[in-house]
Amino acid sequence: MTSEQRIAPLALPDTRARRVVEDLLKDSGVTLNGSQPWDLQVLHPDFFPRVLQQGTLGLGEAYMDGWWECERIDQLAHKLLLHGLGERAHTPSERLMYRLQAGFFNLQSKTRAYIVGEAHYDLGNDLFERMLDPTMCYSCGYWKEASNLHEAQVAKLDLAARKLQIEPGMKILDIGCGWGSFAEHAARHYGAEVTGITISKEQAALARERCKNLPVDIQLADYRDLEGRFDRIVSIGMFEHVGHRNYRTYFDTAAGLLDEDGLFLLHTIGSNSSEISADPWINKYIFPNGTLPSVKHIAQASEGRLLMEDWQNFGADYDRTLMAWLGNFDAHWHEIAANYNERTRRMFRYYLSVCAGAFRARDIQLWQVVYSKGRSGRYDAPR
Structure with missing residues (x-):
């Protein structure tokens, strides 16, 4: 202690x-x-x-x-x-307030889409560089055969790439590209041409630096403004910011952007319940206006738009990922302490710890779902 x-x-x-x-x-x-x-x-x-x-x-x-x-x-x-x-x-008043807000307002509208970027992802690249591993993945690692955080994150990136069956020259769209981890991986190791979008200015700047000299285009953009056609679409750790009022729009957009023989991989945290709610502390301090989808939400929003080919749950791996981030955060805090205050340190320690406990209790899940348009025959998902 x-x-x-x-x-x-x-x-x-x-x-x-x-x-x-x-x-x-x-x-x-x-x-x-x-x-x-x-x-x-x-x-x-x-x-x-x-x-x-x-x-x-x-x-x-x-x-x-x-x-x-x-x-x-x-x-x-x-x-x-x-x-x-x-x-x-959760107090009755906070539940009622969120339901009223979510019922009368689109908390994740285009005009509000950049709020979470400014509040959380733009907090400081120096902090996230010390908390995350060298891939700069800010999503669950895949620990099936990994012995450390970096191996788990590389395995997650490669698992997604293999599920998408990426081939050289394919045009890939990365919705919610973060600091460019998947874009860099797909371009460097699979020869793909990647367009990545994010709502964070700090993420975009670092992603462009990390992906320079690679066929990667990083844009500061909302998914609803995208145009064009892509062989493959990937979205890792972004769907949590879409909001239930926009789920159908999200899948309509993905379906419209995806080539007829294409594949789409959705990687998202998921809720065991379809109740529209959000933890008030997480909503205020970490991910403003975020909400977790349920299996029902995803199935209903994607039905009639895309064909679900595969659904994998490795939510238990998020516990190990979060604890590894916490270890990094504690070990390197002294390097950036002058840039932040003690309240920020305690905020991050609490956030990482509580989320690890939630995944350990299987209170929340992590899903990778693969979709197609049903035009390319049998699909076998790697594990």
């Missing part, structure tokens, strides 16, 4: 709020001010009413403010989710 984590916890106040929290934690394996690495150490007397009133938003903000500590937040989150506290941690 760090010196910060060794701060003596607060003597627990004998209040109704504390007793309610203790009752919620009963049989979860988590003890307030306990000695296990997943136990929650309370450092502020107002922690209990804040969490009860504000749910997951209050819990995350309280950590950012230094109101509580935990050596292994990932294990804490895992235990709480297995105990069934994931749903109960």
